[in-house]
Amino acid sequence: MRRRPAGPGWPPAPPPPAWDGLSWQLSDVAQLPRMRAELRRWRIVCGLSDFRDRLLLVLDELASNALRHGGGQVQAAVRRTGDAFLVAVTDGDTSTPPTPAVDRDPAEGGLGLYLIVELSTAHGWYVDGDAKTVWAVLPPS
Incomplete structure (x- = not known):
């Protein structure tokens, strides 16, 4: 894994261009299992079980953070x-950037953003109007 510090916050930056994929509207953490199941079935990543698991982990971490803290x-x-x-x-x-936990007991959680930094080749966030988007890019290997 790459060792890059998450720093006090993630860098403000737009994501790279992207196309073709899946999307979900979420309002409750109870919807996360359905989201994970749909991603597991997604034909593009079906044959890449290790990559699919990393992709699932990053999606789940970002989505659960947004549901718990994003409003x-x-x-x-x-x-x-x-x-x-x-x-x-x-x-x-839009007022709170993604901020990794600092000096927190790992038993209390808060390590997801650090994990995403380790698994991704790029990450960032941006505000557009009344919405904040947090993103990460994962290579297939």
Whole structure:
């Protein structure tokens, strides 16, 4: 795994162009199992079980963070970016950037953003109007 510090926050940046994929409208963490099941069946990643698991983990972490902390409706998406995949999650909290936990007991959680940094080749966030999008790019290997 690549060692890059998550820093006090994620960099503000737009994601790379992406197309073809899946998306979900979410309003409750109870919807996450359905989202994960649909991604598992997605034909593009079916044959790549290890990659599919990493993709599932990043999608689940970003979506659950948005549902717990972001406010409002959440939109989650997985799309292709050439030979990689973009995971992007949008919520209504435009005033709070994604901020990794600092000096917290790991038993209390808060390590998801660090994990996403380790698994991704690029990550960031941006605000557009009344929505914030947090994103990460995962290579297939």
